[in-house]
Amino acid sequence: xxxxxxxxxSGWSKRKMGRFIRDSKMGEKKSADLPRGITIRTHRSxxxxxxxxxxxxxxxxxxxxxxxxxxxxxKYAERLLGxxxxxxxxxxxxxxxQFPKSVxxxxxxxxxxATPIKKYLDEYLEICASRQLSPxxxxxxxxxxxxxxxxxxxxxxxxxxxxxxxxxxxQNTALKTVRNxxxxxxxxxxxxxxxxxxxxxxxSLISASRYQNxxxxxxxxxxxxxxxxxxxxxxxxxTTNAQWENLFRFALHTGMRSSExxxxxxxxxxxxxxxxxxxxxxxxxxxxNPKTKAGRRKIELNTQAxxxxxxxxxxxxxxxxxxxxxxxxxxxxxxxxxxxxxxxYLP
Numbered sequence: 001x002x003x004x005x006x007x008x009x010s011g012w013s014k015r016k017m018g019r020f021i022r023d024s025k026m027g028e029k030k031s032a033d034l035p036r037g038i039t040i041r042t043h044r045s046x047x048x049x050x051x052x053x054x055x056x057x058x059x060x061x062x063x064x065x066x067x068x069x070x071x072x073x074x075k076y077a078e079r080l081l082g083x084x085x086x087x088x089x090x091x092x093x094x095x096x097x098q099f100p101k102s103v104x105x106x107x108x109x110x111x112x113x114a115t116p117i118k119k120y121l122d123e124y125l126e127i128c129a130s131r132q133l134s135p136x137x138x139x140x141x142x143x144x145x146x147x148x149x150x151x152x153x154x155x156x157x158x159x160x161x162x163x164x165x166x167x168x169x170x171q172n173t174a175l176k177t178v179r180n181x182x183x184x185x186x187x188x189x190x191x192x193x194x195x196x197x198x199x200x201x202x203x204s205l206i207s208a209s210r211y212q213n214x215x216x217x218x219x220x221x222x223x224x225x226x227x228x229x230x231x232x233x234x235x236x237x238x239t240t241n242a243q244w245e246n247l248f249r250f251a252l253h254t255g256m257r258s259s260e261x262x263x264x265x266x267x268x269x270x271x272x273x274x275x276x277x278x279x280x281x282x283x284x285x286x287x288x289n290p291k292t293k294a295g296r297r298k299i300e301l302n303t304q305a306x307x308x309x310x311x312x313x314x315x316x317x318x319x320x321x322x323x324x325x326x327x328x329x330x331x332x333x334x335x336x337x338x339x340x341x342x343x344x345y346l347p
Contacts, residue, residue, distance in 0.1 A: 035078040040069055049073060051081045055088065055095065056108065062099050083199060092196030097157050115197060117159065117189075118152035121145045124188035135284035144184035151185075156192045161205040168211045178208045227252070243315060247324050250308035254299050259283050264323040266316070269309070274301045 034040065039050045039061075047069040052061045064080075067073040087093035095108045125141055150167060151159070164182075171178050186203035193201055227235070232252060239245040251261060254276070262282035269276050275298045280287050290296055301309070312323060 034074065035081075037081050038074060038077050049077050051077050051084075053081060053084055053088075055093070058104075058107065060104060062102060087196055090196065097197070115156045115192070116152060117148070117154050117156055117185075118145075120156060120188045120191050121148065121152070121185075123191060124184075127191075134288065135286055139284060140180070141184055144181045147181050148185060156189070156197050159189075159198075159202055161202045164203055164206045165211050168206065168208055171212065175209060175212055178212060182206065182208055242311065243324060246308045246312040246315075250305050250312070250323075253302055253305040253308070256299065257281065261324060262322075263287050265321045266323065267321060270298075274306065275299060276301060 037052045039052065041048045041050055041063070049064045049067055049069055050061050051064065052059065054060065064073070064077055067076065084093060084098065095102065096105055099105075122145075125138070125145065128138060128141060150170075151163070154163065164185075168178060168182070171181075182203055186201055189198065189201050189203055192198045236245050236248060239248065247261070250256075251258075256264070256278065259281040260278050263280040264276070264278070265280075268279065277298050279289070279296055281290055281295070282288075309323075
């Protein structure tokens with residue numbers, strides 16, 4: 001089809017006519033419908049959306065080659081251009097992070113951000129410590145950091161939802177555990193979003209329940225398997241320390257948590273109503289109140305629980321108000337007897 005030539009007599013100047021012919025040859029389309037800074041370039045293989053901006057006094061034009069030319073992607077290009085302008089105003093724009101294959105990298109000398117994920121995991125732990133979270137919460141977060149070892153050396157800017165998806169599929173733990181670890185990772189990477197390294201948090205795009213293997217779910221299903229009476233007698237008779245026997249007998253017949261047993265005091269015992277009050281718990285060596293209102297309760301004592309307390313009372317030290325001094329922890333799992341000897345680890 002023959003190209004229509006502009007008529008100089010119709011109001012076109014020679015300069016305007018030359019610009020029209022030059023743009024037509026180059027294949028660049030400028031339209032009043034396109035946002036400012038957005039152009040469409042036509043070439044043999046199709047069309048490409050370009051964004052234009054000024055960085056450090058240099059006019060830059062970068063193609064978005066991976067996007068089809070349509071109204072939706074033009075709006076995306078407009079938003080992207082706005083984000084670039086905002087980063088330049090805040091001083092956080094890095095040319096290599098935004099356009100890693102650009103020919104202008106040599107001009108600006110930017111290097112791609114190489115901040116590892118572990119740096120943000122450590123930073124988030126420091127933030128949590130400064131907020132004076134409970135020791136048990138901090139211990140749980142440290143375990144989450146250790147479980148994310150496969151992602152420690154990955155650059156934050158290189159992390160994709162696909163990498164997190166693959167990590168979830170490789171986990172052999174319960175679904176709740178995977179969710180807790182992802183929650184810790186998401187909170188840590190929120191700091192990278194604040195620093196301008198990430199535009200969005202990739203963890204927020206992943207659902208743990210969608211990608212966990214069905215075989216892992218079945219393997220981690222919880223089955224209640226209580227001790228039989230003969231197993232209880234076997235366990236109690238195998239103890240070599242009287243306090244261990246009293247402790248296990250009392251725990252089996254009250255169902256109390258280990259943290260509650262550590263903080264149980266003689267002044268919480270009511271021998272008139274045969275009950276014991278649970279008002280505190282000892283976690284990581286620190287005595288604190290229960291997390292929920294339901295955690296503060298009274299437990300009825302049966303004959304076996306009372307028998308354990310009667311035997312334990314004979315071993316009670318007058319200056320010590322705790323039920324079981326054998327549960328004084330010095331490290332996770334390790335305990336001290338009243339004499340200071342190390343009997344070993346809790347079964």
